[in-house]
Amino acid sequence: MADGIIIKGIGGFYYVDTGYNIIECRARGLFREQKIEPLVGDRVSIRINKDDGRGYIEDIYPRNTVLTRPPIANVTQLIIVMSIDSPKINLWFLDRLIVIGHDANLNIIICINKSDIDDEMANEIINMYRNIGYETIKTSTKTKEGIDKLYCLLQNQISVFSGPSGVGKSSLLNAINPNLNLRTGEISKKLSRGKHTTRHVELFKLQENTYVSDTPGFSNLDLNHIDANRLDTYFIDIYRSSQQCKFSNCLHINEPDCNVINEVKNNKIYKSRYENYVSILNEIKNNRRF
Ligand SMILES: Nc1nc2c(ncn2[C@@H]2O[C@H](COP(=O)(O)OP(=O)(O)O)[C@@H](O)[C@H]2O)c(=O)[nH]1
Numbered sequence: 001m002a003d004g005i006i007i008k009g010i011g012g013f014y015y016v017d018t019g020y021n022i023i024e025c026r027a028r029g030l031f032r033e034q035k036i037e038p039l040v041g042d043r044v045s046i047r048i049n050k051d052d053g054r055g056y057i058e059d060i061y062p063r064n065t066v067l068t069r070p071p072i073a074n075v076t077q078l079i080i081v082m083s084i085d086s087p088k089i090n091l092w093f094l095d096r097l098i099v100i101g102h103d104a105n106l107n108i109i110i111c112i113n114k115s116d117i118d119d120e121m122a123n124e125i126i127n128m129y130r131n132i133g134y135e136t137i138k139t140s141t142k143t144k145e146g147i148d149k150l151y152c153l154l155q156n157q158i159s160v161f162s163g164p165s166g167v168g169k170s171s172l173l174n175a176i177n178p179n180l181n182l183r184t185g186e187i188s189k190k191l192s193r194g195k196h197t198t199r200h201v202e203l204f205k206l207q208e209n210t211y212v213s214d215t216p217g218f219s220n221l222d223l224n225h226i227d228a229n230r231l232d233t234y235f236i237d238i239y240r241s242s243q244q245c246k247f248s249n250c251l252h253i254n255e256p257d258c259n260v261i262n263e264v265k266n267n268k269i270y271k272s273r274y275e276n277y278v279s280i281l282n283e284i285k286n287n288r289r290f
Pocket residue numbers: 113114115116117139140141142143164165166167168169170171172183184185186
């Protein structure tokens with residue numbers, strides 16, 4: 001018996017990293033009967049056959065978190081990557097990913113990449129989100145700015161990199177560890193449009209207890225399951241300010257004595273943040289089916 005973590009699953013085989021080696025495993029029939037599907041990221045107990053070195057997953061340890069898109073268990077951290085240009089920074093997308101990260105209970109880090117293109121603009125965005133209260137990091141795979149710091153922030157975490165296509169997620173991981181040799185550039189996206197649309201999920205080990213996933217997840221940025229009354233807790237700046245709203249169930253739209261609306265007017269809350277909050281709130285309300 002040995003313990004390990006599933007780093008990849010393909011066609012009924014699970015690849016379990018025991019810390020010493022990677023063991024190709026099958027899941028016990030029992031899991032199928034119970035409709036339990038082992039996930040990448042699962043911590044498991046395996047039995048290894050002496051003859052062929054393959055194994056069986058005997059047990060799955062309780063999961064701390066479960067993401068569905070991408071399907072990974074025990075993720076602890078979301079690295080949201082945006083680039084200054086090509087593609088241009090998209091605060092709407094960024095704020096949505098932040099909401100998704102909070103909803104999944106993940107530690108959030110905002111990474112602004114391609115600082116080599118326009119350092120001043122990168123600073124602006126970094127300062128904005130740092131003021132709001134997020135951990136931020138400015139990077140460039142061209143100048144190597146921030147790469148060492150990013151590596152430090154990944155230590156002892158299972159991190160998922162997310163963000164629009166082309167912002168440099170794979171390039172950043174390659175900069176951290178060239179052995180990963182991940183495909184970069186738009187071409188890889190076009191190729192995968194063909195027969196192999198199901199991209200497999202994989203965790204890459206950077207070192208002991210440190211894993212990253214380059215799976216472009218969250219393509220479906222569905223937020224409809226979020227409770228409209230709780231959305232403000234996922235906008236930490238709005239939530240802070242809401243403590244002084246007159247009504248505890250204030251949604252900060254047109255209620256009297258709403259401190260959030262006041263602070264937007266006084267430029268204490270960034271306009272784009274409030275606009276994105278309102279837009280997501282409307283979307284949740286309009287899509288609710290009772
Ligand atoms: N100027 C600049 N280009 C970058 C940087 N990082 C990545 N790129 C380029 O952006 C393109 C997309 O990178 P890729 O890593 O594939 O993005 P992904 O889709 O997010 O994984 C590639 O052509 C990279 O060479 C950077 O820091 N600065």
